[in-house]
Amino acid sequence: MSHVLASGVEVDALKIPPALAVEPAGATCGVRVRGLDLGAELPGEQVFALRQLADHAGYVVVEDQEDLRAESQLRVCEWLGGPYLPPDNDDGLVTRRTQFVSRLGPDGGSAGQSQVHPHSDNQPAWLTPDFTLLYAVEVPPASAGGRTEYANLFQAFAALDADLQERLRGRGQRMLSQKWGNYRCFDAIRASLEARGERPSEQDEPSPVVHPAVRTHPVSGTLALWVSYMTDTLVGDEEADELRELTLRLQEHVSRDDFYSLHEWSPNQLVIWDNRCVLHRREAWNPAYTRIMVGAQAGCARPF
Ligand SMILES: O=C(O)CCC(=O)C(=O)O
Numbered sequence: 001m002s003h004v005l006a007s008g009v010e011v012d013a014l015k016i017p018p019a020l021a022v023e024p025a026g027a028t029c030g031v032r033v034r035g036l037d038l039g040a041e042l043p044g045e046q047v048f049a050l051r052q053l054a055d056h057a058g059y060v061v062v063e064d065q066e067d068l069r070a071e072s073q074l075r076v077c078e079w080l081g082g083p084y085l086p087p088d089n090d091d092g093l094v095t096r097r098t099q100f101v102s103r104l105g106p107d108g109g110s111a112g113q114s115q116v117h118p119h120s121d122n123q124p125a126w127l128t129p130d131f132t133l134l135y136a137v138e139v140p141p142a143s144a145g146g147r148t149e150y151a152n153l154f155q156a157f158a159a160l161d162a163d164l165q166e167r168l169r170g171r172g173q174r175m176l177s178q179k180w181g182n183y184r185c186f187d188a189i190r191a192s193l194e195a196r197g198e199r200p201s202e203q204d205e206p207s208p209v210v211h212p213a214v215r216t217h218p219v220s221g222t223l224a225l226w227v228s229y230m231t232d233t234l235v236g237d238e239e240a241d242e243l244r245e246l247t248l249r250l251q252e253h254v255s256r257d258d259f260y261s262l263h264e265w266s267p268n269q270l271v272i273w274d275n276r277c278v279l280h281r282r283e284a285w286n287p288a289y290t291r292i293m294v295g296a297q298a299g300c301a302r303p304f
Pocket residue numbers: 111116121134147148280282293
């Protein structure tokens with residue numbers, strides 16, 4: 001049965017070969033795909049199907065990927081625009097970002113086991129990754145936490161009243177540095193920085209990176225409210241207080257539960273999410289359980 005994807009395009013309007021089964025995955029966005037074997041060289045029509053879904057759905061859960069090795073993730077990255085390499089000054093999650101494929105866990109790696117707040121990966125960089133891939137090797141039972149949620153930012157933009165949409169179009173947002181963005185978004189990173197006596201301060205140089213607050217998706221052209229907890233402040237002519245208030249208001253807006261789709265992980269799933277139109281956040285998990293994930297990022301562009 002056809003359904004409408006996050007971008008507004010119907011699944012039936014895409015070229016999906018009959019060997020693939022596609023169904024909705026989350027309440028607000030996402031698809032689940034069966035019939036793909038990413039451990040093998042795929043025919044072009046299947047790669048094309050995966051690319052179209054990744055470009056329109058917000059996130060794609062690819063089921064039944066047994067023992068998806070690093071080389072296979074690299075090949076998927078190459079299909080999606082090439083592996084993303086972070087800028088040199090990216091600190092806080094360096095290990096994960098400098099090896100385009102790396103293992104998170106069992107202690108959660110540098111992202112830790114604690115809660116992760118809404119963000120888009122590497123959003124503080126000028127050039128940001130289109131996609132993140134995350135493969136579940138071993139995960140806690142859903143009742144022990146560790147679930148990941150994806151916010152549909154097309155919906156978040158559409159839900160603003162017309163006046164506010166107008167106020168935001170064409171407006172910049174200044175990003176935090178990667179370090180202070182990670183401090184804000186990863187409770188585990190915050191705890192380890194604070195344990196070393198490090199905290200953000202008024203004296204810190206503001207990051208030079210300014211992104212659009214409303215991002216045009218490069219494939220569908222649909223508008224996304226691309227604000228997150230990696231945002232320092234919106235840019236504009238208003239007084240500083242007013243800008244701060246507007247920034248906070250939008251951060252609360254993109255945290256609204258009704259924009260989020262909950263993903264409960266099972267082993268052997270690869271999730272590919274589209275950082276251009278979804279935010280993600282993750283629950284803490286009970287450290288008595290092991291959670292091992294293998295991740296990578298793909299595609300790279302200057303947001304507009
Ligand atoms: O563990 C997850 O599900 C997501 C972690 C995350 O957001 C990250 O490492 O950037």
